[in-house]
Each structure stands twice: as C-alpha cells, then as structure tokens.
Amino acid sequence: MGGVSAKLGKRLGHEFKDLGLLSQALTHPSADGANYQRFEFLGDRVLGLVIADWLVRDFPDADEGELAIRFNALVRKEACAEVAERLDLGAHITMGAGEEKAGGRQKAAILADACEAVIAALYLDGGIAPARKLIEKEWAHLLEKSGKARQDAKTALQEWAQARGHKVPSYELIERTGPDHAPEFTVEVRAGNAKPLRAKGNSKRQAEQAAAQAMLEELGVWPA
Known part of the structure; x- marks a missing residue:
C-alpha cells in the first residue's frame, strides 16, 4: 500500500502539475527520501489562514473570542485527522515497514500530519485556490460543529x-x-x-x- 496517483489528486479536487509534491506530502519520516515534515509546517499555516479568513467572512457579528474558539476547534489535530480519514489518506502514505506494522496508517497523529502536508502540496502546486477549495469542502461540516465548543x-x-x-x-x-x-x-x-x-x-x-x-x-x- 502507499503511493500517490493522479486519481488521488482529482479526489482532492486538483490536477497536480507536479505529483512529486503530493508524493512527498504523503511520505512518513520512517520511509526513505524526502518526507512530509516541512510540508506539515507550511500546511498548518495555510490551513490557519484559510480558516481565519473563512470565519471572519461567515461570522461578521462574532467577536474575537468566539472566532478564536471556533478557529481552535477547526485547526486542531483531531479535525485534520478526521478529514484525512474521510479522504482515505492513510492508504496512500508511504512509510517504513516497522511503522506500518505498528498501525501507522490508522494513527491519528500521522493522519493529521499528512493532511496538513497535503494542504501544503496543493498550495505549492497551484497556489492558495486549490488549498482553499479542499479546506472549504472538507471542513464545511466541522464549521457547523465548531460552535458547539461554546457548550463546554x-x-x-x-x-x-x-x-x-x-x-x-x-x-x-x-x-x-x-x-x-x-x-x-x-x-x-x-x-x-x-x-x-x-x-x-x-x-x-x-x-x-x-x-x-x-x-x-x-x-x-x-x-x-
């Protein structure tokens, strides 16, 4: 298992000019070659920017406090892992045999990291537009749930x-x-x-x- 294809790119809503970017975004540090760690760093920032902009546009009457609560609910690792599961990213991650045997494809932390890395790959290949497209599609149901943080x-x-x-x-x-x-x-x-x-x-x-x-x-x- 593992590895990327143009079909996966289409599932992400983008036709990659450089599939190598997507391949690196889905390569765990336990595997040989360039991995997703630097992409994860960038993807986290792209996600944060898109989510912040989205919240400001969609909740014009919300104060800073409510926006912060919603923002934290949407960019946390658990949210990224949930999106990764829905996209079945785990099946496409290249990882070392030891990590795979340890259940790496199902680990929430790895899925979250890969999700952020994929966002970075979209951004590097096509700019902010494809990254925003994926985020607004896959985070839409999470946006509705984000207000529930107010219950606790x-x-x-x-x-x-x-x-x-x-x-x-x-x-x-x-x-x-x-x-x-x-x-x-x-x-x-x-x-x-x-x-x-x-x-x-x-x-x-x-x-x-x-x-x-x-x-x-x-x-x-x-x-x-």
Missing part, C-alpha cells in the same frame, strides 16, 4: 486563554459546605490577566463549569 465553558475558556498566549486557566476549591447528601462547592477561576471569579455548584465539576462560564461572560466571549 471550561474548554472554551482554555481555548480563549491559549489563543492569547496565556497559561491554562486554574481552578481552586475555596470551600465545601452543606450536608453530605447535598453539598455545595465554591470554586475560584483565574484566567489570563482577568480578575479572579467565583461560582458555586452541587459538585466540584459543576462549580468549575459555572466559574468558567462566569469568566467567559465577564470577558465578553459569551453573552450573559
């Missing part, structure tokens, strides 16, 4: 912080009150340079979610 306040707050280069938000249990059958927990959250906030819940997890939501509302990322 802790995840949303962490992504907000990471998008701005802040440390991961911290949660501190301040107190536990009430009887064992009906306890109440108070948690304090710290995120970025924002003032710490506290919230209560019937479990520690619930209190942390409530504190994260309160912080997101204070930051203006979520509507109150």
Whole structure:
C-alpha cells in the first residue's frame, strides 16, 4: 500500500502539475527520501489562514473570542485527522515497514500530519485556490460543529486563554459546605490577566463549569 496517483489528486479536487509534491506530502519520516515534515509546517499555516479568513467572512457579528474558539476547534489535530480519514489518506502514505506494522496508517497523529502536508502540496502546486477549495469542502461540516465548543465553558475558556498566549486557566476549591447528601462547592477561576471569579455548584465539576462560564461572560466571549 502507499503511493500517490493522479486519481488521488482529482479526489482532492486538483490536477497536480507536479505529483512529486503530493508524493512527498504523503511520505512518513520512517520511509526513505524526502518526507512530509516541512510540508506539515507550511500546511498548518495555510490551513490557519484559510480558516481565519473563512470565519471572519461567515461570522461578521462574532467577536474575537468566539472566532478564536471556533478557529481552535477547526485547526486542531483531531479535525485534520478526521478529514484525512474521510479522504482515505492513510492508504496512500508511504512509510517504513516497522511503522506500518505498528498501525501507522490508522494513527491519528500521522493522519493529521499528512493532511496538513497535503494542504501544503496543493498550495505549492497551484497556489492558495486549490488549498482553499479542499479546506472549504472538507471542513464545511466541522464549521457547523465548531460552535458547539461554546457548550463546554471550561474548554472554551482554555481555548480563549491559549489563543492569547496565556497559561491554562486554574481552578481552586475555596470551600465545601452543606450536608453530605447535598453539598455545595465554591470554586475560584483565574484566567489570563482577568480578575479572579467565583461560582458555586452541587459538585466540584459543576462549580468549575459555572466559574468558567462566569469568566467567559465577564470577558465578553459569551453573552450573559
């Protein structure tokens, strides 16, 4: 297994002038010759640019915080691996015998890397247009799902912080009150340079979610 063809290029929506680019994009470091590592680096940046531009155009009323949450959901490795699986890129990756025996074709990390590398190959062969075409086609259903990150306040707050280069938000249990059958927990959250906030819940997890939501509302990322 492994190897590329003009047929794969057509499946990607592009007729390659240089199939060598696609071949390198689908060559794992365990194989001989040039591999996809440099392409992965470039593809990650091309993906980020296309997704950012897409979000700004499609969500004109979204603030920076919501855009950042959606962006992180769309460019993360899990999203790239999902797209790679749908395109069956694993079947076309050239890799060493040891990696293949270890199940490399099904590894999410390898699939994600290959997906980013393929985006780079499209960009290098035909410019931004074929890369954008693939991304807007294969990420369309993920774009719809990206807003669901808002349902999990802790995840949303962490992504907000990471998008701005802040440390991961911290949660501190301040107190536990009430009887064992009906306890109440108070948690304090710290995120970025924002003032710490506290919230209560019937479990520690619930209190942390409530504190994260309160912080997101204070930051203006979520509507109150």
